[in-house]
Amino acid sequence: MxxxxxxxxxxxxxxxxxxxxxxxxxxxxxxxxxxxxxSLDTMSEISKIISVPVSKxxxxxxxxxxxxxxxxxxxxIKYCDGVVCYINGYKKIxxxxxxxxxxxxxxxxKDNKFTLIPICCLGNCDNSPTxxxxxxxxxNITVKSAINILExxx
Amino acid sequence: MNNYFYKYEExxxxxxxxxxxxxxxxxxxxxxxxxxxxxxxxxxxLSPDEVVSIIKKSKLKGRGGGGFxxxxxxSLIPKKNYFGKTYLLCNADEMEPxxxxxxxxxxxxxxxxxxxxxxxxxxxxxxxxxxxxxxEYFLSKFLLEKSILEAKEKRYIGKxxxxxxxxxxxxxxxGAGRYICGEExxxxxxxxxxxxxPRSKPPFPSQSGLWNKPTCVNNVxxxxxxxxxxxxxxxxxxxxxxxxxxxxxxxxxxxxxxxPGLWELPFGTTSxxxxxxxxxxxxxxxxxxxxxxxxxxTGILTKHYLDISMDFNSLNLVGSRLGTGICIAVDxxxxxxxxxxxxEIFFSRESCGWCTPCREGLPWSVxxxxxxxxxxxxIGDIEILEEICKNLSIGKTFCAFAPGAISPLYNAIKxxxxxxxxxxxxxxxIIKNKVFGIQSNxxxxx
Numbered sequence: 258m259x260x261x262x263x264x265x266x267x268x269x270x271x272x273x274x275x276x277x278x279x280x281x282x283x284x285x286x287x288x289x290x291x292x293x294x295x296s297l298d299t300m301s302e303i304s305k306i307i308s309v310p311v312s313k314x315x316x317x318x319x320x321x322x323x324x325x326x327x328x329x330x331x332x333x334i335k336y337c338d339g340v341v342c343y344i345n346g347y348k349k350i351x352x353x354x355x356x357x358x359x360x361x362x363x364x365x366x367k368d369n370k371f372t373l374i375p376i377c378c379l380g381n382c383d384n385s386p387t388x389x390x391x392x393x394x395x396x397n398i399t400v401k402s403a404i405n406i407l408e409x410x411x
Numbered sequence: 412m413n414n415y416f417y418k419y420e421e422x423x424x425x426x427x428x429x430x431x432x433x434x435x436x437x438x439x440x441x442x443x444x445x446x447x448x449x450x451x452x453x454x455x456x457l458s459p460d461e462v463v464s465i466i467k468k469s470k471l472k473g474r475g476g477g478g479f480x481x482x483x484x485x486s487l488i489p490k491k492n493y494f495g496k497t498y499l500l501c502n503a504d505e506m507e508p509x510x511x512x513x514x515x516x517x518x519x520x521x522x523x524x525x526x527x528x529x530x531x532x533x534x535x536x537x538x539x540x541x542x543x544x545x546x547e548y549f550l551s552k553f554l555l556e557k558s559i560l561e562a563k564e565k566r567y568i569g570k571x572x573x574x575x576x577x578x579x580x581x582x583x584x585x586g587a588g589r590y591i592c593g594e595e596x597x598x599x600x601x602x603x604x605x606x607x608x609p610r611s612k613p614p615f616p617s618q619s620g621l622w623n624k625p626t627c628v629n630n631v632x633x634x635x636x637x638x639x640x641x642x643x644x645x646x647x648x649x650x651x652x653x654x655x656x657x658x659x660x661x662x663x664x665x666x667x668x669x670x671p672g673l674w675e676l677p678f679g680t681t682s683x684x685x686x687x688x689x690x691x692x693x694x695x696x697x698x699x700x701x702x703x704x705x706x707x708x709t710g711i712l713t714k715h716y717l718d719i720s721m722d723f724n725s726l727n728l729v730g731s732r733l734g735t736g737i738c739i740a741v742d743x744x745x746x747x748x749x750x751x752x753x754x755e756i757f758f759s760r761e762s763c764g765w766c767t768p769c770r771e772g773l774p775w776s777v778x779x780x781x782x783x784x785x786x787x788x789x790i791g792d793i794e795i796l797e798e799i800c801k802n803l804s805i806g807k808t809f810c811a812f813a814p815g816a817i818s819p820l821y822n823a824i825k826x827x828x829x830x831x832x833x834x835x836x837x838x839x840x841i842i843k844n845k846v847f848g849i850q851s852n853x854x855x856x857x
Contacts, residue, residue, distance in 0.1 A: 276603065321587035340754055341666055380513075
């Protein structure tokens with residue numbers, strides 16, 4: 258269920274644009290921040306608020322890779338698989354995380370604590386390899402530091 | 412002589428205010444270091460046409476990869492706007508693998524970008540500007556929001572700025588993770604709340620862009636150059652370059668180099684100078700095998716081209732592009748086929764799927780590269796890759812995404828064909844050795 262705060266935010270965002278379609282991405286992201294993912298019900302609620310057909314919202318939601326259409330874990334681990342991180346060995350980091358959490362890319366741990374996904378170059382190539390957990394960027398990652406970071410997250 | 416114009420020997424229009432690249436420059440420090448002087452001067456003394464003319468004369472080229480002359484782009488915006496509104500969009504959707512220059516500018520000196528936006532908006536008489544920011548740049552968003560508030564308080568943003576009668580609103584719009592949004596028309600579609608497929612041109616955005624209004628899209632680094640040009644003049648801007656491309660550029664090296672990073676350098680600096688003098692050369696135990704001049708979407712070059720001048724023309728002449736100007740070093744321990752596989756997986760994943768050559772061609776190249784990497788390639792595979800490269804070249808697809816995607820592959824086959832040949836298993840039967848077109852139904856007729 259979309260709460261009053263979210264509804265207020267979406268309506269406020271409408272002032273920024275000439276049409277209500279333009280707030281779809283921002284609305285989806287704002288609601289996703291609390292709920293973790295975007296269900297069909299969420300989309301129909303947004304649809305009612307901004308008067309845009311659900312089909313249109315769904316077509317947007319499915320296009321972008323940071324809008325999640327399935328439940329995800331509490332913490333999203335994004336490993337950069339850009340070309341510089343490739344050169345600097347992102348695969349080792351990814352495999353270590355994958356082994357430590359016992360999940361493959363695109364999957365969520367059984368306790369719903371972590372989801373592991375790839376991401377386009379994070380623009381941190383001078384500090385590569387790099388990963389992002391939720392909104393935090395971690396630079397010059399090694400296998401050891403990656404595991405330490407994961408263990409420090411409650 | 413005007414108070415604002417005085418002999419100024421500064422040679423780094425983008426970074427001279429930043430001390431050791433550490434702290435963010437906020438409004439007080441920015442103003443103390445001649446910040447917003449260009450805006451004050453332009454609003455008081457220059458007409459919008461004069462601003463366009465100065466930028467035209469400066470020969471400032473777009474720093475987002477295209478290299479189109481900024482002043483020319485601005486002059487395409489209709490002077491008499493019958494549509495009520497003109498938009499200026501700042502392209503801050505930096506997702507090119509290997510590029511980190513816009514993030515650097517937004518995190519270190521956000522007011523320079525804002526001043527650039529204000530001057531550019533004044534030049535094209537835009538009343539609304541959106542900064543299309545990549546979602547993952549959380550710190551940039553925070554700093555830009557803070558800077559916009561600061562600038563609003565000082566009346567640099569809003570209505571009747573500095574009593575000049577000029578009005579402008581600046582909004583931040585964050586994306587949700589798609590590389591194609593960096594393409595000019597896809598960015599416009601994304602902002603409008605449509606699926607970000609590129610639009611066919613004409614009409615060009617300057618005539619009919621965001622919500623069918625005249626729209627100009629400029630990159631962060633391009634806009635950040637504008638204040639210095641207005642303040643110091645176009646002659647000064649031309650003189651700080653070493654060659655025909657004017658001004659400076661954020662250039663750098665990443666990969667297995669001793670000091671990966673970026674530096675503001677004049678055009679005409681060679682990539683060898685950047686690699687050896689600034690990035691400290693390759694790390695011990697690694698040798699340079701190849702390099703990309705400006706992100707993963709630019710043609711790969713061998714070390715024999717290291718003495719080339721980093722500018723638009725010189726790199727075009729050797730079959731590559733300046734792109735975003737941030738070089739990537741590929742060391743001798745990297746297999747070129749595997750590297751290209753990584754790049755083409757990225758481009759194949761990020762293709763919007765709007766036009767067939769890109770949608771079908773890139774996954775096909777991935778499939779072949781996977782086979783070659785696993786030593787299971789067939790005779791004729793390299794020729795098919797070459798054919799795919801031809802069919803995804805400039806003019807064959809809707810936008811510049813596919814030509815960018817295959818240019819490293821094209822060059823890699825040219826320079827490192829042996830490594831591709833090493834992936835071929837000669838025991839496998841030959842299926843085909845020549846392909847005309849990339850449609851699968853054509854294959855049976857050959």
